[in-house]
Amino acid sequence: MTGAHVSATLEQLRLVGVGRDELLRTAVKLIHDNSEHYDWTGIYLLKDGVLELHNYLGAPTEHTRIPVGRGVCGTAVAENRTVNVPDVSALENYLSCNVETKSEMVVLIQKGERILGQIDIDSHTRNAFSEEDEKFLERVAGKLAEIVAD
Ligand code: SME
Numbered sequence: 327m328t329g330a331h332v333s334a335t336l337e338q339l340r341l342v343g344v345g346r347d348e349l350l351r352t353a354v355k356l357i358h359d360n361s362e363h364y365d366w367t368g369i370y371l372l373k374d375g376v377l378e379l380h381n382y383l384g385a386p387t388e389h390t391r392i393p394v395g396r397g398v399c400g401t402a403v404a405e406n407r408t409v410n411v412p413d414v415s416a417l418e419n420y421l422s423c424n425v426e427t428k429s430e431m432v433v434l435i436q437k438g439e440r441i442l443g444q445i446d447i448d449s450h451t452r453n454a455f456s457e458e459d460e461k462f463l464e465r466v467a468g469k470l471a472e473i474v475a476d
Contacts, residue, residue: 372443375394
């Protein structure tokens with residue numbers, strides 16, 4: 327599926343009255359199924375300076391609440407940008423969820439200047455994320471911003 331397909335699917339569900347939480351769970355599933363390199367997929371929502379894990383697919387993580395500035399997730403918010411880490415072992419400010427994780431990508435869910443949350447993907451493959459993944463996730467994040475801001 328392309329980012330446009332995922333967005334259209336979410337919009338259709340929204341139009342028939344599916345609620346926010348279920349839309350966010352469906353989004354994680356559709357994203358997770360997009361690539362066999364996506365080994366952990368989650369959505370965090372930003373609340374009072376803390377990223378709270380809304381839902382995920384993959385191994386359970388202890389990092390369900392991450393303050394802005396901490397780890398890859400908190401860095402993306404602090405620096406207001408997409409973060410693509412080809413090799414997590416090279417990072418100092420990193421919160422490990424799973425010893426098998428080799429690379430990670432975080433894309434912000436943003437409405438204008440306001441950061442509402444993020445999509446976080448971990449991969450067991452080093453350097454798993456391309457510009458194409460980034461575009462795909464940014465497209466989906468745009469739709470998620472409408473859903474979360476509603
Ligand atoms: N590795 C992240 C923490 C979240 S887990 O990947 C699920 C980080 O450094 O912020």
